[in-house]
Amino acid sequence: MISPLIEQMFAEIFCVNLRDLRETKFKLLFIMKKEAIKLWPELEWIKDKDLREKTTKTWQLALERSVLTPDDLKKIPFTLLCGPDLKVTFMDHKRSVVHIARDAGNTINGMYKGELTCNMDVVIAGAILADVGKLIEYVLDENGKAIQGVYGKYLRHPFSGVSLAEECGVPAEVCHIIATHAGEGNMVKRTTEAYVVHHADFMTFLPFKERLTV
Numbered sequence: 001m002i003s004p005l006i007e008q009m010f011a012e013i014f015c016v017n018l019r020d021l022r023e024t025k026f027k028l029l030f031i032m033k034k035e036a037i038k039l040w041p042e043l044e045w046i047k048d049k050d051l052r053e054k055t056t057k058t059w060q061l062a063l064e065r066s067v068l069t070p071d072d073l074k075k076i077p078f079t080l081l082c083g084p085d086l087k088v089t090f091m092d093h094k095r096s097v098v099h100i101a102r103d104a105g106n107t108i109n110g111m112y113k114g115e116l117t118c119n120m121d122v123v124i125a126g127a128i129l130a131d132v133g134k135l136i137e138y139v140l141d142e143n144g145k146a147i148q149g150v151y152g153k154y155l156r157h158p159f160s161g162v163s164l165a166e167e168c169g170v171p172a173e174v175c176h177i178i179a180t181h182a183g184e185g186n187m188v189k190r191t192t193e194a195y196v197v198h199h200a201d202f203m204t205f206l207p208f209k210e211r212l213t214v
C-alpha cells in the first residue's frame with residue numbers, strides 16, 4: 001500500500017491534485033477487487049468472512065502490482081515448460097486445483113472417521129492463493145510473452161505469495177500452504193491441507209511436463 005507521504009510526494013512531483021490522486025487510487029482498488037472476485041467464483045466457498053476478505057484482498061493487491069491483467073491470466077499457458085501452444089490457461093489450471101483440493105478435502109472428511117481431517121476453509125483459501133505470487137514473479141518480454149523476471153528469479157512465487165498474503169493479514173496456516181505447495185515445500189513437514197493442495201497442483205502439472213505414453 002502507498003503511504004500518505006509518498007502519495008503527497010507523487011502528487012507534487014507530477015503536479016497532480018492529491019484528492020484526484022486518492023480518488024483514482026480508490027477507483028483502482030475498487031476495480032481490482034471486482035476483478036479478483038470475477039476471476040475467482042470459488043472465493044464464495046470460503047465460509048469464514050474474514051478469511052474470504054483477506055484472500056480476496058491478496059489477489060486484489062497482486063493484480064494492482066502485476067504487469068499481467070486479468071485477461072492475460074485467462075490467456076497465458078499455465079506453465080512455461082510445455083511450450084507456447086498449450087491451451088490450458090493459468091486460470092483454467094489454478095481454478096481446477098481449487099476444485100480438486102475441495103473434492104479431496106471433502107472425501108477425507110467424509111471417509112476417514114475423523115482420524116484424518118481437513119479444514120475446508122484453509123484448504124480452499126490456500127489453493128486460491130498458492131500461485132498468487134506468480135503475478136509478481138512474471139514480467140512481459142519485448143514480444144509480450146510472460147517470462148520470469150529478476151525479482152521472480154530471486155524470490156519464486158511461494159515466497160512472493162507469502163509476502164503478499166501476510167501483507168493482507170492471511171493467517172499462518174494458509175501462508176504455510178502457499179509456502180509449501182511447490183518443490184520448496186519438500187524440505188519441511190506439511191499439514192494435511194498443504195499436502196492436499198500440493199498434490200492437487202502437482203497431479204495436474206506433472207503429466208503435462210512428462211508422462212508415460214504407450
Ligand SMILES: [Fe+2]
Binds near residue numbers: 157
Ligand atoms: Fe505454484
